[in-house]
Amino acid sequence: MIETLFFITFALLTLICALLVVANPFSRNPVTSAMFLVLTIISMAGLFVLLNAFFLAAVQVVVYAGAVIVLFLFVIMLLDIEEEERRKLKQFSVYSGILVAGVVAVIAITAILSSGIGAYASASPVIQGNPAPLGKILFRDYLLPFEILSILLLVAMVGAILLSKKDLK
């Protein structure tokens, strides 16, 4: 019962904050969006905890809220973007965007509800997303992807440095 309550709370929080990231009626400032993104991430971390993914919840908060969002804020401040001037949004673009997103949502939800996917779910799940079992799988079964991922991060770092250099010579 209490679990349901938590789920509803976190789910609503996630969705409302996400909505405020993309469509905040009071502010168009990217900083506001970034802040709501942090809230979204944290609410999602709550959902992760509900799903027994403890380690991921921590990673989510640390990596997203701690690193990614900070990066966003740095860039915003670096570029010295004043509040997005109130350009008149194109009505057509807004409505068509809402329409497409809505249609996709309706289709996806209808599909989920009609698929009976829940029937395949394990009746009494026992897994615990703790670092120890995760680490075992990660370094045993997924060692090669893990190493490739580290190379990817290295490449991304080099790329980011190269791109943000003032003049490329």
Place this chain on the structure above:
Amino acid sequence: MIQFEHYLIVSALLFCIGLLGVLTRKNLLVLYMSLELMLNAANLALVAASRFHDNLNGQIMVFFIITVAAAEVSVGLALIVALFRRRQTTNVQDLSELKL
């Protein structure tokens, strides 16, 4: 009782909110944040699947996604910075070089 479907519905809605942001917002930075939302929607679905199928592989996948997203954001933001240096704008409507 909260079922697998409920998480999936939240995930789908989150994805669509991200999509809405990508389609309607004009600021490149916000656009990127919307992309992050969509990635997180996928994360949520994967974690839920992992939980309800009693299998940790899904969480590993999420782990990878978070890493890739971090890499992507770092490169993307570097691109935005480079772009801003050149064009003094972060508005997608000003970026229409694809049109002759």
Place this chain on the structure above:
Amino acid sequence: MNAFLSWSILLAPITAAVLIGLFTKQNSKLSSKLSIGAIGFSFLMTLLLAAVNSGTPEIPVTSSVTWLEVGGLKVELGMIIDPLSMMMLLVVTGVGTAIHIFSLGYMKDDPSLGRYFGFLSLFTFSMLGIVLASNFFQMFIFWELVGVSSYLLIGFWFERKPAAAACQKAFIVNRLGDFGFLIGIILIWSITGSLDFGEISGAFTENPALLGASTAIAGLLIFCGVLGKSAQFPLHVWLPDAMEGPTPVSALIHAATMVAAGVYLLCRTLFLFELPTSWPEDFAWLNGVSSLHIVALIGAITSIMAALIATRQDDIKRILAYSTLSQLGYMVMAVGLGGAAAGMFHLTTHAFFKALLFLGAGSVIYAAHHEQDIWKLGGLRKKMPVTFWTFLIGTLALCGAPPFSGFYSKEEVLLAAYQSNVVLFVLAAITAVLTTFYMFRLVFVAFGGSAKSESADHAHESPSVMTTPLVFLAVLSVVGGWLGIGGYFGHFFDHGAVHHGHHENQTVVMFIGIGAIIFGFFPAFFMYHGAESDPLKKGLGGIGEFLKNRMLIDEAYQWFISRTHEALARLADWIDRWILAGFLVKGIQFTGEFTGRALRLAQTGNTQTYALLFGLGLAVALFVILL
């Protein structure tokens, strides 16, 4: 032996033509020697061939090589040597040699003599090809080659406008006939599956009803080719205009050989015309009329019409041209009336005396500095004795006076008409009268009396290179008729002898023939002997003008063709303007442009538009896959 001889006869002229065309065109002396040498060689080979074959039984000797074989179509290059082609070979090479030599004198001042002789050799080759052809396909190829060389030779002086126009006219009118000929060949091939004369005729012997309802049509289609090449009504209009070519060409092509090719073709494909005639249902009203009847009728119409027109012409060559038309009509009529032997006989003698007459006319024209109007000539009898006497022999032969060659052959033709159809016989007899009349008119005005212009006054006899062929042909014109006395030509055709042995008829016809000469000669004598101007000019009034203007046939064609042309052009213009340019071209352009414009709307260059479209696509894909 036969094969070698016949191939060498055929190939000698084309070798000369190729050599002249490729190497010696600039050198007129060498070119003329090559050309004359080639035809002389062919002539000798022909004589040899005749000598070799004289003792053997008269069966067609053929030799052939397969040229190409596509599906059911097998085309052979073959030779057919039978008495019919033998005779034609002799005529073509013999008369041809005389004319080649004559050309040497007549054309000696022409700067492009090399080209002239090259064309002449090409023509000789093509004509020999027709004569030797053993199948329809080969016949058609050489038929067209003859048309081309005729075109080239008529337009030899292409810088003269009338000549350029005349050669095109000749070519186009011939194409009309050849078109029918080609369709006829295809029709026959599609039914019998063979192009070979021997095979086809064999197939018909086995099954005379093979062609079914299209027998008459097939025959008449082949006859279309004859209409064009032998200049029969209504496709005769090109021949008088063809006189714009050099006179030896007129003699060779448009009197002696090429125009006779049609008659030769008729004789060669006679088996086709002798089948029991049947018509398709739409033409059922024609039942009882055979294709030969139509052939004979056309021949008769041509002969009388041309003779009438010839009486009112003033150009010496045109008179002879109409005379040729008239005589060709005779031959065609004879074949049509079942007297193929008579037709061939007349063809042979006509080749001699008409070539002679044309060469005589050429000699006159040459002497009188290209004056062709007979009313500006005159008094040439004393100045050009050889030309005069040979011309007179030719005239007498043409009129059919005994004992010249024309007497024998014309009598055969008249006899054929007399035995088959009285109406045609009367027409033929009237034509004979007219023939004598216009020929003696020509002789009296051009040779008799006194010179009526300066150029005629200064005329003198042509050089011996020109007079020798005249004499040679004159001899042939006299003795050529004796060939037919023993019924020699009758052997060409299995049934040719049928007409012989009616001595009573022969006597009647002979007297009528001689009477026709007398009836023709005296009016000409009284009217034109010593005349300074044409007394008939006023006497005939409108009819005279009508005849002088060649019965206005050219004008009628002109009117008709320009009308149809105009209508067709308007239609084509409309189709082009509205359907092709308007609907198709503009339509395609508009569709392309419209689609392009529509698609361009999607290409905003704005990333989010692309994202939107992508999202839309995603929605559609999800809808299809998930729901």
